[in-house]
Amino acid sequence: MTEVAAAPRATAGTRAWLRDNGVYAAIVVLAAYNLVFTENFATMANLSTQLVQVAPVLIVALGMALVIGTEGVDLSVGSVMAIAAAILPLYLGYGVLPAIVLALVAGGLCGALNGTLVAVVGIQPIVATLALLVGGRGLALVFADGQMTVIQNDTLLGLGTGELLGLPVIVWLAAALSALVWLLVKYTTFGRQLVAIGGNRSASSLAGLPVRRVLMTTYVISGVLAAVAGIVATARLTASDPSAIGNLYELSAITAVVVGGTPLSGGRVRILGTVAGAVLMQMITATLIKHNLPDSAAQMVQAAIIVLAVYLQRSRAGGGQ
């Protein structure tokens, strides 16, 4: 049976390389193109802008990568961002810190709800989190009384506009969280168990792994990261707008994860790839806009890239047998 697989090895090898490194290669190619053909590309101001724009998506995508690693998906992240955004102005009167902590707790609770539905009740992740995708935004609008609230707290606004060592604070935050989640996956018991459970649930539970606890924790982390993204987005927007914040972020996050080489079938989490995936999607949008192509063109290019990424993943499932 093993010999049979030998013939298509060469093409399978190319595909595997593309799957694992394609996203980095695409970034290099696109960057080279922009360096030559795009005006004002290699300026600090432009890089800064692009990175700030990608930061909230990336933060959400980090949590999404973990959830997808367990063979799940979290559709509720955009709505959780809105909930966090709606909670902020309600408690800013008590100070920035309590308001942020409460927003994060709300994100964690949302994650716990998803986790309960998935790990304890046993509902499919796509359905379980769909409930909160729909209901969460409604809840956020209830919190905010359907209103957009302008933020006047300087500390919070500083998070959106402040800089540290020449780079925006938001970018530092996203980088720090990326590093943290990378360490979590690579070096902690939790991270290793998460990957194992995504790879083979049955084997993991027969090996005595705490499957429910790991799944629960994963969704909580995703919820908290979505809340962080909601806070960041609010700070940048200088207003809490629960009807707009986080719209369609679940799809951008899934895209970043998949393009970054994490298979939807679970069992593998690529955090660096996810960072690259988010950056690549942002670069594509920016490049096309700079060349006066409409946003819709960018969307179509992104769609093509998603299909390509999923196709490359598929070949992995086939080649693994």
Place this chain on the structure above:
Amino acid sequence: MDAVLAATAIGKRFPGVVALSDVDLTLRAGEVHALVGENGAGKSTLIKVLTGVYTPDDGTLDYLGRRVRFTRPMDAQAAGISTVYQEVNLVPLQSVASNVFLGREPRNRFGLLDFRAMNAQASQLLDSYGIRVDVTRPLRTLGMGVQQMVAVARAAATQARVVVLDEPTSSLEPREVDTLFAIIERLRADGVAVLYVSHRLDELYRICDRVTVLRDGRLVHSGAMADLPRLKLVAMMLGRDLEEVQREGATKFEGEHAAGQAPVLEASGLSAKHRLDGVDVTVRPGEIVGLGGLLGAGRSETVMAIAGALPLDSGEVSVGGKRLRTGSVAAAMRAGVVMLPEDRKADGILPDLSVRENIALAALPRLSAAGLVSRRRQDSIVDTFMKRLRIKAASPDQRVGELSGGNQQKVLLARLLCMQPKVLLLDEPTRGIDVGAKAEVQGLVDELAKDGLGVVLISSEFEEVVEGSDAIVVLREGKVVTRLEGDDVNEAALLAALAEDSRDD
């Protein structure tokens, strides 16, 4: 005699496996024909050939005197060959009546479904078989047994000439079995040929007229059921030569008993609906206890129950005299009970992860401090077991999916041994691995037992159980038939226990 369906010299190959080779099967009108064989005998493949799921590579099918070639299940069904699978393949959300008439619903003069006629006819049909149900209820609200019978009645109602029943009684209560047999009698009287697949010898002798025995994809025997003694049937299924076994029966087996020692594992009264019925297993340190039984006897279920992987209705498991919480793998592991699962691919390995991660998987919490995995401790334990079990991998970083079956099995054993177990439950430890690796695994199990581990061994290979075990607990239909000890651990005694007629009890 009029053959309804005759399969001649059937051969079927899959990549790397010959599933069937030169198999003949003739089904006559008005007979119930038993098809028996152990795992890998080729029963399922043969059924799939007869029902059009597979097209045979060699051989011919003659149906009602004509040469046929089924390329899809639909062809066979349309011709009148009906199959009732182990898991009922009907539409659970629709009513009983709709299921009975699925695909051939009565219509009224507007071409719309005539529900009234459908319900009346379905009700009448089921009544005539002694199945009393409200035919308007969704099928899934009924018990598995009734669902099974609806499926059989449906097959009978489609004017089938051949009905294939695959393990029809595995989820039935004794009373339901009687009803099912009454339906089968009706089919027989109507001249239908019934192919009956089951491992329950009592049922075969009760209902079947003729029997065909397969082993390793080949035809072993075909003839009248009544002419075949039970012992001979079991011997054929297991591929043993009865005369030889009886001659060797006197041979003394070197049983190494840890007599006098307190048992390390005591499982008693293990019960789970339709699967286990009060199973007791006791293992002393250093003892290898084999589980004997035909397919479906409850061997895997027994070790799964002990390992906490099968929820129990009742029963106790004690390790070293301490009772543990059943139904929890983690609790069993903490107590020192670990299990090697039967299906290495589905329940064992993580093919995309490395050898290192696969070995360390269960022991991760023990190798971690403050939630961080200690790379040093992990590497040292992985290195120890890779050497001890002689795991052949390019490096600990190699993907387990790339290893040979034997080495994958050793990786799984290493995973279990990392937990420093007291009791090792091995479900088919040498299935699907090459001869060399097999000997190594067997030697290793012996060695572990000598070191004082209690071992429970399941193997579909007769010799492996008999030669490897100090005692054999023989199971049938989820119950313990007998426990063979000492000199009684031999092939003849095991065969006799397997063939024993439970109605004599």
